[in-house]
Amino acid sequence: MASLELPYEVLVHLFKYLSHSDRKSASETCRAWYLAANDYCFLKKKVLVFFKTDLHGDYLPLQIIEDSIVPYENFVFREIDISSKINRFWNKIGDNIKVLTIQKCDIHERGINYILQRCTNLEMLNIQNCKELFMSGCLLEHSESWLVNSFRNLKSLNLSENKYITDALFYRFVKAAPELEHLCLSLCPLQFHGGFIKKFYPKTDYIFQNPSECVFTFYFVMQYIASRVRKIRRLEFSNTLIDGAALKSLAEIEDLKLDSLQLSTCDQLTNAGIIALTTHQQSLRELNIALCTRVTDQSLKYICDNLINLECLNIQRCRAVSNLGVSELHKLKKLKKLNIAQCELITKDGIEQGLCKEENLILEELDLNSLNLHQNCVIMISEKLPNLTYLNLSFCFNAVTDTSVQVIFKNQVHLKTLKITYCDKVSDAGLTGMGKVEAVGNAEGPVMSSYNEMIAPNRIHLGSRAEEEIIRDARRKRDVMRMCENLTMDSYTGYSLGQLKSLRKLNISGCNRITDVSLTYAFSFKELKSLDLSRCQQITVDGIQHLVKNCPSIEYLDLTDCYNLKDDAVIEIVKGFKRLQHLYLRGCNQLTNKTLEAIREHCKVLKVLDIQGCLNISVELACAIGSLPTLHTVLMSKPGTCYITDGVKNRSPVPPTIPSLLRKLQL
Template sequence: MMAVAEGKQQRFDDKGGKIDVLGDEILSHVLERLPDRLDRLSWCLVCKRFLSVEASCRQYIHLLRSEILSKVLQRYSQVKNLDLSSCMQITDESLETVARLAGTRLLSLKLIRVRGFTCAGLEAIGRACSSLQEVDLTNCLHVGDATLAGLAQLKNLQSLKIPGCRYVTDTGLGFIAASCKQLKLLNLKWCLGIRDAGIMAIASNCKQLHTLDLSYTEVTDKSLALLATLDHLQNLSLMACNSVNDTALVCLKNGSRSLQRLDVAKCANVSSVGIMALANSSVQLQELTLSYCLPITDMLLESIQQLKNLQGIKLDGCDISGAHVNLIGRGCKDLKEFSVCKCNGVNDRGIIGVIIGCPGLLKLDLTCCRDLTDATMGAIASSCKGLRTLKMEACNLVSEEGLELIGNGCPNLEELDFTDCRVNDNGCKSIARCTALRFLKLGFCMDITNTALVYIGAGCHNLRELDVYRSVGIGDPGVAAIASGCPRLRVLNLSYCELITDSSLMSVAQLQDLMQLELRACVLLTSVGLAYVAASCKKMVELDIKRCAFISDPGILALTQGCPHLRQINMSYTQVTNEGLMAVAKQLSCIQDLKLVHMKHVSVDCFAEALLACGCLKKVKLLTRLRMEMPSHVITQLENRGCRLRWMEKPA
């Protein structure tokens, strides 16, 4: 025993302890098994060696503040994937820093909704980052043809996303087509300057292209005919391409053999003729989206039956009146996803036919199919044992008995949406049998009480998201049951649950993984309760306390100390004063979205100073009258940064 004790003493007395026996490679493998960002941060704080190992292993960085870009890239010398989307502005100098310090090792760069850089900055990236394969410029509204000319230097570019870049034209796309021969994914959604010439250039030069999104562009059948010749094109989205008609689909029928996913939602000039032509071809479609574009007829459904490999079909918003939807179940036996959200004419008979014919269904969206009854629920429970997602918002004919069938028959359900349904406590008892549930929506369910949440908390321990918005029977005991029974909850919506008090927030404080909390119009809450949340929920990113009339500066000050990662907060109609708002501006360095309507205790000068102090601010909502009262140079400066100012005219 003495020898054992001496051995233990020696192990702990040695400088550095036994950990020094482990090489950096072993420590890096240990680090790889810590996916949570805060756990990795804790690792870094253990000792300098752990900090060094983490720095040498890090290959991905999501930066929040551009001013530390140079230091970060110098420290993390192995970074290959860089996301700068949360930075308010990225200048040409910033991109030159990336080019200099990341250089040829950089593989992906994200600049989503970022402003401040010009074509010169991306030219620097193009010259120095020759290995770059993925660039994401989503909603960079100032990006145009000159920018794409700079990116055209990236010979290894495989993925380019520029949705919302309305100044891009066929000229810019021509630069990419001429140089980026390895391009495989191209997203041009909402690029209103794109016409056939640019797409034809891409089709002629980028023979490896497999994913193309042309939604909301002005392309026509002419360019689609050339796209149909691409041997590797698998995914094509033509949503709201109103210059595309049935001729385009005939071209795809005659040319494309690789196409697997096609989206023609909202295409006003696509008819059942084009879809039937495609269905009668050798195209092996796996997913087809026809939402909001044409009436569904029996003839069309009979054609779709021939798509034997079809795994997903979306008919959202279509008129199905008079059609026999059950025809789908006769032919598409491998169907995994079926969606008829907001369709007119959906009834039990049609849906039951699909369910019985497609027992392998994993996702079923029946939102606002108001004529469905417990008969459909029975069919789901008996035929679709592997169902993962079921959405039935506003299906008010489903009763307690229907929910019991689901609870007993679908043990693998991970997502349930019964918003605005006739769900009661006994129904929730049945739902709680679905122990794999991760996402549950029970908003506007007026008949549920605390007992319902007790059942959920006792059965659904893996829950990540719970929405009980406007379910007015919920109070403190129910929230306590959820907090103790669902410790991994990340998103919680309690808005308009007017019975909850600070006691509920004391319970919520147990949820250390909580990232999003909505408490709108929970009128009994005070700053005391909010302070409990702030002290424990360190991962909080989004918070809504609109119309919480008793929340004031002490609660906000607690948030600024305890929740440093907050990016979005709605403080409208609260009692927060100048002190609270300035604390948010100066101490929450990540804040990007503020809603500040009817904050009567905040002065105009404070609004101006606070907004200018929020260096990462991207969106702010204010009363219209402040537009006249706030100094014009403040508004100009915010807009020049890229901050979106929304002026609201709302009653007090």
């Protein structure tokens, strides 16, 4: 029977319902599907990343792009050497590029000049942490004749982390971009003291005629913003020394109407600046003041009273914020994303009066990481905020229990991301729903019934408390396994993790009561992309076999310190997860060279591999596996050396006793 060929438009419409990974896999089926999966509606969101890649050898990575029939628009070059040897690439592809990002690259003035002359349709330009590029002060000198043509459509400019930038260098970029809407200067050496104005700009009427080549002043940036006040909508000054007076001056610029302002980790920021901001910039839809230690309840009250159009608010680790300020959050009727993580003074009372005063169908993302909450608070949140797609309850030791997760599985059916890191009160009973759920009196939520987890009352246990806990865990695992095996409609009265059919990312790191039982009976997600099972030390190959079978789309898998895993478990993983890109096996000290042989044979798209602390794996073979075409990062260590996490050295993995100690401190 001849195969049915669907029209191009129908294929494109169908592919809109697929995730990026699914579209990529579908595009490899045939040429018609390849073209449909690379339609412009998808192409403008696709990013080509060149990370630690040698572009000067045989030119193969760039030649593939040059010869492709698909006109790619978004390019990221990170930690590579960009020289004149690849000029042919810019000559051929430059006109197609609309978004260009250059991060931590070895590139000089002549090279960036050549690139920008060829990229004549840029809409976004990011040049981050390229200190050699700005060091001489000659960047874009004598570029007026051609830069205007290249920047005529530029709407977003990111110059963050460039410590040698000056007023003159900054102005060479922005003066040629009449349509600029977004400006990011985070981690730049902005100077805010008034003495710089007197020294370098004694005649402020002619500030743009002679910008300083010595310093980068906030005064100059503010004058530029005032000159383009009709266009500028989004600003980022995170990790700078901006204070209340500077923010007040910025907010009071006449006719300025900001949509977004990022001020994360600005230690000098005060309530006075926030109050002025909320008074004059009431059009704000996004505000980030995370880690601003001087922000208090007063600021939050003004935010809730004046910024009625706010959709995203981040006050993470604003430790002076308490229930008094959080109770005002119910006034933000359009709020979709909220981060109040690590605000230690916030408790159930503030959340009840603010977020949960009435049912909220608007809020989609909520981060409560490290708050001192009770399980009743989580139950209340799950009942009042039914449309959450992102929920972070990591380190909420007392709040996340078998009871509260059952209510989450019942009500938060739209969740795409769930994080309960180190919430080690959660067990198989909670994830599988095998604990009986009962309504007790006027209680705020269901209660998990006991299931033979206590030691028989007529027996006297002579072992230590740790041994007693091990016995309880073993009995708990046995009882839940029996209930799962004898599952009937009458016995299944709880809610399984499997209720969350939309789940894309799950983090249960440090939940050491999770065993193979949960992996066998609760994990069935066709679209789960990211899974963190690190320090879930009871997991073995039996659970991994079911995980591979029921969650085929996993791309990111963290099994750090799961020391019961052996080579056979990793072999199951690399054979079953065809899309696996990040695999972390740190501390799995039973693994041998068989693991690397299986990875080399079966992993076709793996990018990152962490085998630090795997003492039975030879260094020579680990180095050899780096020859895999897609693999760009292999983390390994010899006995006694440091671990590396996100570029930071750690002498040892997190001890398993730390979570319990932290929980005791919370109590």
